[in-house]
Amino acid sequence: MILFKLSKDLEDYSQKMRKSADFIGFVPTMGALHDGHLSLIVKSRQKCATTIVSIFINPTQFNNPDDFKKYPVTLEKDIYLLEKNHSDAVFLPTYEEIYGQKVIFKHYDLGYLENILEGKYRPGHFQGVCQVVDRLLNIVKPTHLFLGQKDYQQCMVIKKLIDLMPFHIDLIICPTLREPDGLAMSSRNLRLSEQQRKQATEIYRCLVFLHKHLSAGSLEPLKSKVKDYLTNNGFKVDYVEICDADSLISVSEWDGKQRLIALVATYVGEVRLIDNMLLNDSRIFE
């Protein structure tokens, strides 16, 4: 595995690999790697001759400075895991390497996606995501980009971003990997106490509950029931939503046919966790 710190070197490497007419798979991460991240690498290796992973904790996507400061860093272990899982290259840029000395931030027109769900509770978050992903994609110029369904709205935002890119990238959305008790794997799980870790499994149980109790007609009582349940069990809930799986617009009345996704964002203590589940169709947006 080759370790890159400079964009120019990675750009040259990726260009050389592309010249041999092979697919280049790219997996952007913020590190503290777990099996969810590694599953993206497995998918990339199945499809692409070269797999490049980046580890960069992007400050511009954190609306809460404390969350940024406390984001877990396990770099040595990450490099070991990447090597063990046969990544071809890892990019470990500094802030300056990504944004340069004089930062001029572009604004991305994300439409309503910017202000709903994660966008509503984390103002500026998706602009930050686009800033870093735009830069990374222009360095790596991958043929395939691997993202996790765990960050469903982020997948939709990045799909919008790559549609605007001057070169074609295939977006591959990979299923959410879970712990045996259902909790979605997340780097932030490392910040949970033993007690909070147990409590956090309720999020998955609530998604399963929504899946099980979905029926045509008004969805508001079901959403409220789950939100109240979480609140009464010590969670500080940002949202429990059922949305159209293609547009992410909230659905109040279900016709029994529309493809739906349930999404939850909640604090367990100080740690904010998100998860989602497709309710009536396993297809991810096209």
Ligand code: AMP
């Ligand atoms: P992060 O390091 O949290 O920015 O995540 C990097 C990539 O891994 C993103 O595309 C995430 O959606 C994906 N990812 C995070 N958690 C999981 C998971 N449990 N299963 C599958 N993919 C995941």
